[in-house]
Amino acid sequence: MARDDTAPVSAEGADSKQLATATAADFFRRAERVEALGYRSVDAEFLTAAALLGGFFVRRQYRAFSGARKGKAEVQLASRALSNGHVRVHGSKPALYRLCGASLFRAAGCDDPGSGPGRARRAAKQRLLALDYWIASVGEGRFLLTAAEKGAYFVSLGIGEDCFPAAARDRENRRKFFPDGFPIGAASPGSDSVRFTYAHAGSSARGMERHLESHEPLAAALALRGIACEWVVLADSEAQFARLRDAWRRWQARAERDWSEGEYFELRRLVDKRRWQQLSREDVERYTHLSGLHGTAAAEQRYRAWARDGARPRDPGGDFAASCSYREALMEFDYTAADAACR
Numbered sequence: 266m267a268r269d270d271t272a273p274v275s276a277e278g279a280d281s282k283q284l285a286t287a288t289a290a291d292f293f294r295r296a297e298r299v300e301a302l303g304y305r306s307v308d309a310e311f312l313t314a315a316a317l318l319g320g321f322f323v324r325r326q327y328r329a330f331s332g333a334r335k336g337k338a339e340v341q342l343a344s345r346a347l348s349n350g351h352v353r354v355h356g357s358k359p360a361l362y363r364l365c366g367a368s369l370f371r372a373a374g375c376d377d378p379g380s381g382p383g384r385a386r387r388a389a390k391q392r393l394l395a396l397d398y399w400i401a402s403v404g405e406g407r408f409l410l411t412a413a414e415k416g417a418y419f420v421s422l423g424i425g426e427d428c429f430p431a432a433a434r435d436r437e438n439r440r441k442f443f444p445d446g447f448p449i450g451a452a453s454p455g456s457d458s459v460r461f462t463y464a465h466a467g468s469s470a471r472g473m474e475r476h477l478e479s480h481e482p483l484a485a486a487l488a489l490r491g492i493a494c495e496w497v498v499l500a501d502s503e504a505q506f507a508r509l510r511d512a513w514r515r516w517q518a519r520a521e522r523d524w525s526e527g528e529y530f531e532l533r534r535l536v537d538k539r540r541w542q543q544l545s546r547e548d549v550e551r552y553t554h555l556s557g558l559h560g561t562a563a564a565e566q567r568y569r570a571w572a573r574d575g576a577r578p579r580d581p582g583g584d585f586a587a588s589c590s591y592r593e594a595l596m597e598f599d600y601t602a603a604d605a606a607c608r
Contacts, residue, residue: 298372316373319392361602390466430479470512488585520586
């Protein structure tokens, strides 16, 4: 049976309130199935969230989620999960728990994400960061955790799967949408922006750059609908944010250049043909700005091919990057479990 995350998404006729209710109900249905494996309800909810957000946790996260004090409750959860074959323990003081077991992931409705060679530490740390952020944000709007929920939400806004970030097709020819697995905050009456999340755990900013690039079509589609995008970037030290800020600025500049090429060509043609009556003052100001971005020999060649032969401009889409904002979230928690367990 295909897992929930790869099921076709559909939300025709659904409004935001209906989807919010369905999202909450879906989470608790998953948690009830996990509870049936022999867990208390609060423990089942925590394990469900950990499974949906990548499959790793440490005990302090359970305490933060459940409100339990250090001691008996967390020991009981760990002992029961171990006896059920649902966790593996890596390291100690603090220990890193990795979820496992087909019955647990089947109940939670997701695949075991696993961890390939060379990416275990980074993957574990990213998942701990994302789980910490989700726990801290419970009650602050609606968060979409599964690919199916994310797809249904964006389809409800009139955005098709062709705009979704996706990994390469698997052996069964299935496409995995939203492969990063980070939580997404849906726009709401009190917030007119979609809140994307990126958890940084690498030695360079290349992972964030790939993440942003993969989300460009979706961000452009949201901008066309008047919905802004906010990226909340998670890291566990202030020192990491300098390179991430630089990566964000480079991405914004590059995205504006690439996605505005079609707009520049249209304005350039009006200027070349001296059709001044069709240009407003704002058009002239915009053309002046875009001329500085597209003043390269390669852009000139593409413009001539477009004007002469109707060749498509590079990545037409507009200035959506200007509606995207960046926010840093310093996660001041202990992540040594991920570092030590996966060396």
